[in-house]
Amino acid sequence: VSKTMALLASLFASDGFEASKVLEFTSIPTKLNLAITCQEFAKMLEQSKFWTILDLRGSKNPSSTLAIALKKPKISSSLVHANLEFCKEINDKDLELLHDLRYLNLNALHNITDLGILNVVKASSRSLIHFELYWQHSLKNDTLVEIAKTCNQLELLNLSGCQKIQDSGLRALARNCSELINLDITRCPDLSDEGLHFFCSRMSQILSLNLYADSQFTDKGLLSISNLHNLKFLDLCGVGKISSQAVMDIARGCKLLESWNLTWCVNVDDAALFVIAEHCTILKLLSVFGLLKVSDAMLDALAKPGRCWRTLKTLDVHGCPNVKRQADALLLEQFPHLTCFTHHS
Numbered sequence: 001v002s003k004t005m006a007l008l009a010s011l012f013a014s015d016g017f018e019a020s021k022v023l024e025f026t027s028i029p030t031k032l033n034l035a036i037t038c039q040e041f042a043k044m045l046e047q048s049k050f051w052t053i054l055d056l057r058g059s060k061n062p063s064s065t066l067a068i069a070l071k072k073p074k075i076s077s078s079l080v081h082a083n084l085e086f087c088k089e090i091n092d093k094d095l096e097l098l099h100d101l102r103y104l105n106l107n108a109l110h111n112i113t114d115l116g117i118l119n120v121v122k123a124s125s126r127s128l129i130h131f132e133l134y135w136q137h138s139l140k141n142d143t144l145v146e147i148a149k150t151c152n153q154l155e156l157l158n159l160s161g162c163q164k165i166q167d168s169g170l171r172a173l174a175r176n177c178s179e180l181i182n183l184d185i186t187r188c189p190d191l192s193d194e195g196l197h198f199f200c201s202r203m204s205q206i207l208s209l210n211l212y213a214d215s216q217f218t219d220k221g222l223l224s225i226s227n228l229h230n231l232k233f234l235d236l237c238g239v240g241k242i243s244s245q246a247v248m249d250i251a252r253g254c255k256l257l258e259s260w261n262l263t264w265c266v267n268v269d270d271a272a273l274f275v276i277a278e279h280c281t282i283l284k285l286l287s288v289f290g291l292l293k294v295s296d297a298m299l300d301a302l303a304k305p306g307r308c309w310r311t312l313k314t315l316d317v318h319g320c321p322n323v324k325r326q327a328d329a330l331l332l333e334q335f336p337h338l339t340c341f342t343h344h345s
Contacts (some may be wrong), residue, residue, distance in 0.1 A: 167195025
């Protein structure tokens, strides 16, 4: 029995120790060991609520652990959340063990194929609402179309780094996934203004949109973001072709924004920030890192009564040579609730 198991067993015997609280935050591999080493734990672990989450991040042998865990009927029937992020040895055969999931993280699994992804999606087609596919650089656009058609109840989809997806994939999401509220399409260079416009014109329910490093987009597509009236999070870092006018239109249409990253949007000037200050009055995060055309006048606009000086927690003005009041102490004089001064690094 390991020291950890022995410690947990001794704690279980202690007066007032609530074992169920510990078990809720204990990994499935640890629970399996506990069930073997402690009869009291084994009895408690008969409850299905303790087998709903499988997190194999950092596991030394994720494939074997997954196989062992899902051989247990209690786990197989109870599991709704699987996190396999960076478990590099996971392959298509491993994915065949998963079904009826609500949350699935397949970030950076380079030993799986589109066929494996489609099989696990179909096995969870009625339940999957949260799907992460970061850095699946081989993911084909046709596969994204099938995901959209199969999982029309998706609420979150992470496609960051999926560099083969195209406009027809975005159109499929807009046509089929009416529950989608969070989309990450970071570094997806084959998407165009037409695809972005189609998506934003039909998905007014979106709360979070990440376009980080999508430098191909221009105002033709970006202006349509102003249709996302419920938007709370917008990342435009590196979307260098956006104009001040487009930023103004987005600010007027997206008044519920709480986080807006404008890092390296080099065409944006004070005039755009004045409009942001006027309309986006509940911002908690604003980054203007690297903007050469903004000045201290921007700070004064943001700090006017009734504006976001009351809510801002993060304000990054580094790399803005015309902003002279960059020192933390000077910023705190106008924005007393700031706790972070660097967002881009």
